[in-house]
Amino acid sequence: MKVRATVICEQNRHILLVRKPRCRWTLPGGKVERGETAAGAAVRELHEETGLDADDLLYLMQLEAGNTRHHVYEASVLNLDDARPLNEIFDCQWYPLNALQNLDASDATVRIVRAFQRRL
Numbered sequence: 001m002k003v004r005a006t007v008i009c010e011q012n013r014h015i016l017l018v019r020k021p022r023c024r025w026t027l028p029g030g031k032v033e034r035g036e037t038a039a040g041a042a043v044r045e046l047h048e049e050t051g052l053d054a055d056d057l058l059y060l061m062q063l064e065a066g067n068t069r070h071h072v073y074e075a076s077v078l079n080l081d082d083a084r085p086l087n088e089i090f091d092c093q094w095y096p097l098n099a100l101q102n103l104d105a106s107d108a109t110v111r112i113v114r115a116f117q118r119r120l
Helices: 038-050 097-102 107-119
Strands: 002-008 014-019 029-031 054-065 068-077 091-096
Touching: 002 038, 002 107, 014 038, 014 107, 029 038, 038 054, 038 068, 054 107, 068 107, 091 097, 097 107
Parallel strands: 002 068
Antiparallel strands: 002 029, 014 091, 054 068
């Protein structure tokens, strides 16, 4: 099973989504590398994909989808307005939480965002 760190950044009832070329929208995150904690991977991936620096992380949940185990964190970020696509990321955007039904995203992303909405 693959282990992934997934990050939710929320601002004014919008969440940050990222997209690789010709792919669906997803939450920032990626593979937990050997010797790395899931929290460490979350901070690293958020920075590598968007340029954002997590000031603090809150562990929200674990979700298994397909052959991937997602460790989901909510990140407190000081430089929210600096989000930009970096490295393999083609685009990033702040997406309204109340428009989730219109989102072209993976099942895992939709399930994670819906669970996050329930806690707001």
